[in-house]
Amino acid sequence: MSWQRRAVNAWMRYGMKPVLQCTSSPELARKSFELAAPLFCPALPFTRLLRRPAPVPLYLLSAGRTRNRQIILFLHGGAYLAGSARAYQGMLSRLSFAAGVEIAVPDYRLLQEAPFPAAFEDARAAWRYLRCTGYGADGILLAGDSAGGGLALALLAGLLAEGERPAGLIALSPWCDLTLSGASIKVNRFRDVIIPAGRMKEAVDQYLAGADPADVRASPLFAEFANPPPVLIQAGDTEVLLSDAQRMARRLEETGGAVRLSLWPDVPHVWQFMAGHLPEGQAALDEAAAFAISAFDGGLPGWGQPET
Helix, strand or coil, X not given: CCHHHHHXXXXXXXXXXXXXXXXXXXXXXXXXXXXXXXXXXXXXXXXXXXXXXXXXXXXXXXXXXXXXXXXXXXXXXXXXXXXXCCCCHHHHHHHHHHHCCEEEEECCCCCCCCCCCHHHHHHHHHHHHHHHCCCCHHHEEEEEECHHHHHHHHHHHHHHHCCCCCCEEEEECCCCCCCCCXXXXXXXXXXXXXXXXXXXXXXXXXXXXXXXXXXXXXCHHHCCCCCCCCEEEEEECCCCCHHHHHHHHHHHHHCCCCEEEEEECCCCCCHHHHCCCCHHHHHHHHHHHHHHHHHHHCCCCCCCCCCC
């Protein structure tokens, strides 16, 4: 374990988690995240962030030279109440630079603006925009973290049902089950250094606004995946969402998909976001970048079964 990981874990456990346990409103959480994000992970020098005239607010982010006609569609996390393209510049600039790929980041509607399924509909609109601007389905790789990881998986299931097959998918600590039935929510509730498990049901209720938590657009763990592309799932072994990652990997494997569940010891939820300060964060992004390159190139030698 790096000294940076020990320091980050302590800071999150004793500094951040108590704040999240008592944050009074979604809007306050959103504003706090926007202010803190550049400190967590500053963007690389010369990062480009350009807004495009899409049906949903959508930004193209890149750092360094990028490939032609290949792009990552990234859906950010934040429990459906926080997050934005600007807040994610730091992590995504590092992913873009490592993979040599431009990243499209939609600012989908948060629960303060519109309840479920607005975020899912915006994700679909971002996909359609990329397809209409000339990207082939196999030239788009889906990705997301936490709630955005679940949203990316839900989008994948919907696209596969329509005969559209992206190049692949990367899910970072994905939240795949809004029924909250994963065993790790209880087992890891005290081990997880950042997510207050006791408030997860509150976030679900605010987002769904009475909708069924088992709806596959909210909980892709229960979706059908017809001939899925290769998938990389990264998760920490002390996260309350560990069970979501493990069960999602098994679900995709059952459908015949090529999946790798990459488990990292004693790292915080979406530790990749801390790549500017945390060696393990950059190492995880490098793994994700290598996967993206291989997926776009059409070959993933040695891509095997989920790790347990």
